[in-house]
Structure formats: C-alpha cells, structure tokens
Amino acid sequence: MKSKSSFENRLLGLQDNMFNFALTLTADREDAKDLLQETTLRVLDNREKYYENVNFKGWVFTIMHNIFVNNYRKIVRSQTIIDKTENLYHLNLPQDSGFNTPDGAYTIKEINKAIASFTDEYKVPFSMHVSGYKYEEIAQHLGLPIGTVKSRIFFARKRLQEMLKDFRFYTE
Numbered sequence: 591m592k593s594k595s596s597f598e599n600r601l602l603g604l605q606d607n608m609f610n611f612a613l614t615l616t617a618d619r620e621d622a623k624d625l626l627q628e629t630t631l632r633v634l635d636n637r638e639k640y641y642e643n644v645n646f647k648g649w650v651f652t653i654m655h656n657i658f659v660n661n662y663r664k665i666v667r668s669q670t671i672i673d674k675t676e677n678l679y680h681l682n683l684p685q686d687s688g689f690n691t692p693d694g695a696y697t698i699k700e701i702n703k704a705i706a707s708f709t710d711e712y713k714v715p716f717s718m719h720v721s722g723y724k725y726e727e728i729a730q731h732l733g734l735p736i737g738t739v740k741s742r743i744f745f746a747r748k749r750l751q752e753m754l755k756d757f758r759f760y761t762e
Contacts, residue, residue: 716746
C-alpha cells in the first residue's frame with residue numbers, strides 16, 4: 591500500500607469519474623452527490639483493504655455500485671408490506687402500486703416489451719445485469735469476454751433509452 595497522501599490523491603483524481611458513474615446509477619444529481627460522498631467515505635474507511643496489485647478505479651467503482659445496490663434493496667424492503675393481522679385483513683385493502691396514473695402499469699409493459707424486442711445477444715446480458723448479476727458472472731455464464739458483455743449491456747441501455755425517449759414519468 592502506498593502512502594496516505596498518494597491514496598487520497600488517487601481518490602481525488604477519480605471524483606469526476608465517480609460522479610458521472612453515480613449519475614448513471616441514480617439518474618438524479620442530488621442522489622449522485624450523496625452516493626459520491628458515501629462512496630468516498632467508505633473508500634477512505636477501507637483504505638487498508640486495498641492492495642496495490644488491484645485496479646484502483648475498479649475497486650472504487652465496485653464499492654460505489656455495491657452501496658447503490660444495497661441502498662436500493664433497503665428501500666425495496668422498507669416498502670414491502672407484511673400483513674400480520676390474524677385474518678390477513680390488509681391483503682384485501684387496495685395497495686398503492688407506486689404509479690401515479692392509471693397508465694403507469696402500461697408504461698412498465700412498454701418497457702418490458704422494448705427489452706423483449708432485443709435480440710438474445712443483447713437481451714440476455716442486459717436482463718442479467720438488471721437482475722443484479724455482476725459483469726464477471728454474466729461473462730462466465732455466457733462464455734463471453736467481459737468487454738463484450740459490458741459493451742452489449744451499454745448498447746442495450748442506449749437502445750432502450752432511444753426507444754423510450756418520448757416516455758415521461760409523471761409525478762404529482
């Protein structure tokens with residue numbers, strides 16, 4: 591491990607790249623800033639776990655991705671309703687679907703339809719990535735080089751954005 595100042599300088603040098611990556615994960619500037627700050631603190635707290643023969647940028651970005659995924663899972667768990675009533679009374683109550691318009695469910699169908707229109711060479715790695723698989727796991731499962739997996743996911747994401755460019759999220 592190098593000196594503290596060298597480690598910190600490398601981390602400072604990555605801040606712009608980290609912010610851009612956080613922005614792609616969160617799609618929100620304020621959330622990206624929060625993720626950047628949390629990642630920077632986590633990296634500094636875990637500096638003794640970094641070894642020189644490991645790709646520093648990859649190590650930092652993996653930490654950021656893991657924080658993002660864990661925060662997302664925490665939010666999903668906190669929104670899960672568990673009915674503990676004796677007769678499961680609450681299961682019969684209408685639940686907020688999370689959509690602010692009746693067309694909300696339709697838009698999810700549109701997104702899934704767009705993904706389904708991809709050829710398998712793009713659909714399979716993209717779907718696995720969205721499901722939480724790591725690039726290395728996808729590459730191993732599909733027997734492809736990791737660079738190929740990353741580029742297919744990138745192009746699938748870009749194609750989906752293009753297909754849904756007129757899609758609007760409505761919030762009240």
